Amino acid sequence: MRLVASLAALLITVCLATTAHAHAVLIGAEPADGSVLAEAPKMVVLRFNEPVAPSAVSLLDAAGRPRDVAARAVDESVMVTVPAGLPRGTQVVSYRVVSQDGHPVAGSLLFSIGEVTGSATPSGDRVVDALIWLARLGLYVGLFAGVGGVFFAAWIGQGPAGGRLITWALKIGLAGAVASLGLQGVDLLNLPLAGILTWAAWASAAGTSLFPALLLAIAAMLIAALAWRSPSFGAAFVRTAIAMICVGLSFAVSGHAASASPQWLTRPALFIHGIGLAFWIGALAPLAALAWQRKDSLLRVLRRFSTLAVPAVALIALSGFVLGIVQVDSVRALIDTRYGNILVWKLVLVSLLLVFAALNRLVFTPMIEREFHRTRPLQRSIAVEFVLMIAILGLVASWRFTPPPRALAMSTDVPLAVHIHTDAAMFQVLIAPGRIGPNDFTLQLMNGDASPFAAKEATLTLSLPERGIQPIERSATLGPDGYWHLSKVPLPFPGRWHMQIDALVSDFKKVTLEDEFEVR
Amino acid sequence: MRTVTFVAGAVAALAASPALAHITLEGKQAAVGSYYKAVFAVPHGCAGSPTVKIRVQIPEGVIGVKPMPKAGWTLDTVTGAYAAQYDYHGAKLSEGVKEVTWSGGKLSDKNYDEFVMQTFLTDTLKPNTVLYFPVVQECEQGVSRWIDIPAEGQGGGHGHGSKTPAPGVKLLPKT
Numbered sequence: 001m002r003l004v005a006s007l008a009a010l011l012i013t014v015c016l017a018t019t020a021h022a023h024a025v026l027i028g029a030e031p032a033d034g035s036v037l038a039e040a041p042k043m044v045v046l047r048f049n050e051p052v053a054p055s056a057v058s059l060l061d062a063a064g065r066p067r068d069v070a071a072r073a074v075d076e077s078v079m080v081t082v083p084a085g086l087p088r089g090t091q092v093v094s095y096r097v098v099s100q101d102g103h104p105v106a107g108s109l110l111f112s113i114g115e116v117t118g119s120a121t122p123s124g125d126r127v128v129d130a131l132i133w134l135a136r137l138g139l140y141v142g143l144f145a146g147v148g149g150v151f152f153a154a155w156i157g158q159g160p161a162g163g164r165l166i167t168w169a170l171k172i173g174l175a176g177a178v179a180s181l182g183l184q185g186v187d188l189l190n191l192p193l194a195g196i197l198t199w200a201a202w203a204s205a206a207g208t209s210l211f212p213a214l215l216l217a218i219a220a221m222l223i224a225a226l227a228w229r230s231p232s233f234g235a236a237f238v239r240t241a242i243a244m245i246c247v248g249l250s251f252a253v254s255g256h257a258a259s260a261s262p263q264w265l266t267r268p269a270l271f272i273h274g275i276g277l278a279f280w281i282g283a284l285a286p287l288a289a290l291a292w293q294r295k296d297s298l299l300r301v302l303r304r305f306s307t308l309a310v311p312a313v314a315l316i317a318l319s320g321f322v323l324g325i326v327q328v329d330s331v332r333a334l335i336d337t338r339y340g341n342i343l344v345w346k347l348v349l350v351s352l353l354l355v356f357a358a359l360n361r362l363v364f365t366p367m368i369e370r371e372f373h374r375t376r377p378l379q380r381s382i383a384v385e386f387v388l389m390i391a392i393l394g395l396v397a398s399w400r401f402t403p404p405p406r407a408l409a410m411s412t413d414v415p416l417a418v419h420i421h422t423d424a425a426m427f428q429v430l431i432a433p434g435r436i437g438p439n440d441f442t443l444q445l446m447n448g449d450a451s452p453f454a455a456k457e458a459t460l461t462l463s464l465p466e467r468g469i470q471p472i473e474r475s476a477t478l479g480p481d482g483y484w485h486l487s488k489v490p491l492p493f494p495g496r497w498h499m500q501i502d503a504l505v506s507d508f509k510k511v512t513l514e515d516e517f518e519v520r
Numbered sequence: 521m522r523t524v525t526f527v528a529g530a531v532a533a534l535a536a537s538p539a540l541a542h543i544t545l546e547g548k549q550a551a552v553g554s555y556y557k558a559v560f561a562v563p564h565g566c567a568g569s570p571t572v573k574i575r576v577q578i579p580e581g582v583i584g585v586k587p588m589p590k591a592g593w594t595l596d597t598v599t600g601a602y603a604a605q606y607d608y609h610g611a612k613l614s615e616g617v618k619e620v621t622w623s624g625g626k627l628s629d630k631n632y633d634e635f636v637m638q639t640f641l642t643d644t645l646k647p648n649t650v651l652y653f654p655v656v657q658e659c660e661q662g663v664s665r666w667i668d669i670p671a672e673g674q675g676g677g678h679g680h681g682s683k684t685p686a687p688g689v690k691l692l693p694k695t
Contacts, residue, residue: 507667
């Protein structure tokens with residue numbers, strides 16, 4: 001019984017396990033979010049922490065009219081060409097991109113021309129989000145209660161107890177898996193809900209890493225359904241084992257935890273976490289049914305389950321702990337980020353769950369051992385456990401909508417980027433670290449059409465007019481990477497710095513671009 | 521993602537009175553379809569270093585270039601094809617001087633000198649605009665490039681002055 005207590009302690013740390021959520025993070029934009037410009041920009045540049053593919057980008061102008069924009073991805077950036085003739089006021093750029101791990105990331109960028117006006121916010125489709133969440137929850141129920149339940153029936157319970165609940169869980173799970181795929185497409189393309197009926201939605205979802213994960217999940221549930229009708233125990237053993245492996249693989253192939261590095265660690269951890277949960281949650285329905293029916297086999301099954309539950313929960317805890325450390329980064333992130341908040345709530349619920357699990361183990365099971373008819377407390381406790389499980393899965397499903405602190409943390413250490421674009425040329429300037437003190441500048445010179453810009457010399461001139469700092473002129477050197485570099489350029493004061501870049505094209509011709517950037 | 525440029529400014533030399541710090545053209549105005557004696561005034565070297573070479577780029581539409589030799593300086597011209605064909609005293613000109621170089625001399629930072637050429641401003645040039653002659657001043661140490669031309673519609677002028685504007689001449693309608 002000691003074991004259960006130490007196990008409870010371990011499990012408190014568990015909860016750190018994660019499954020799937022969006023993961024490319026917008027780390028900068030030009031013009032910056034909320035900025036007020038004197039005139040309309042030619043282009044909006046969205047920079048992410050990893051390469052992305054734009055799936056839908058739209059612009060709502062200050063008059064509330066949607067405008068057509070063209071977007072294309074260049075490495076980590078998405079370049080959005082802004083239409084001419086935008087009215088004065090606040091414009092909203094809504095974007096939706098697919099990150100490398102297949103998750104769609106959506107967001108909006110507001111900038112104003114001339115003045116800030118009360119602008120219409122883009123309509124995020126709450127209904128679609130709610131349905132995505134629900135489908136995800138259904139999928140979890142199918143994988144854990146359904147597949148896990150069939151596995152339990154074959155290996156531990158060795159009887160069809162809780163069969164109706166299990167088959168329902170499988171049905172819900174299958175529906176959830178199929179719905180998840182369609183809704184992913186709707187979300188990717190920013191379609192209204194009716195868009196789920198279009199081929200495009202499904203085709204675009206099939207291109208994401210969610211697709212193989214859902215296929216594996218569907219396979220797991222179909223194999224589990226088949227295993228339910230196994231002609232022999234031997235066949236049931238094999239089939240349910242395969243179904244469980246599919247559950248583990250389904251978690252290991254998709255989701256941003258799977259794409260977090262080191263992958264040799266996160267993928268196996270997800271695999272173990274998924275299988276462990278299926279084992280635990282799968283046991284609840286059959287055990288409740290056995291207790292309800294007061295079957296003779298109840299005690300035998302309870303004992304067998306308890307023996308295996310200890311190492312299973314330990315594995316869940318360990319894998320969850322590993323994943324949590326990878327994803328959360330710092331203790332502060334638990335409070336500061338929505339992802340962390342959800343994790344804290346998950347911790348609280350899991351602690352509660354452990355209390356009930358410990359009660360089952362320490363109080364109610366011995367009670368049944370003494371007086372077999374007293375199964376009611378155990379039933380109630382299992383019911384509460386089940387509700388808690390669903391609540392936890394609901395929380396986990398909502399992670400899909402928040403980026404993990406790991407991804408957020410990457411965004412603080414990125415260099416300041418300034419994109420200057422005129423008819424003549426397009427200069428991309430990276431300033432690292434972009435704070436007071438010495439900074440390294442990288443100048444990427446391109447022609448207006450993004451082809452390489454051949455310069456003979458490049459000069460950077462910095463000034464801070466508000467502090468009376470006159471131009472600081474430095475020559476850049478061409479690096480082997482084809483970019484012009486300046487190292488350790490001092491930016492002694494915070495404020496809005498003015499930057500001028502002169503690129504000499506020929507002896508008699510140079511191109512000069514200017515812009516400003518904020519140093520804190 | 522701001523505006524700007526091909527830097528503005530050269531006009532400072534025109535609008536403002538004697539902008540002695542810059543290399544400028546002495547004649548501030550000239551009519552198209554006529555001869556123009558371009559006198560490049562060089563008031564100083566490059567940050568104190570004596571001038572050893574002056575290179576002037578001939579803008580399109582300027583033909584019949586005849587540079588004036590200078591004692592102590594070697595005169596060179598670079599010829600090339602014009603972008604268009606020009607009528608010059610009945611002859612069709614499709615090539616001519618594109619660049620003029622005076623080199624080999626030494627003009628101290630403390631002294632002043634002028635470099636002169638005769639040109640013909642064809643009437644293909646637009647009146648009421650400024651015609652720029654980019655100049656590269658090479659010194660014993662360093663180079664100054666007087667090549668900044670304001671962007672179209674920028675107008676140049678004060679306020680947005682370049683440190684190194686190209687010398688310019690205001691074009692007047694044909695007389």
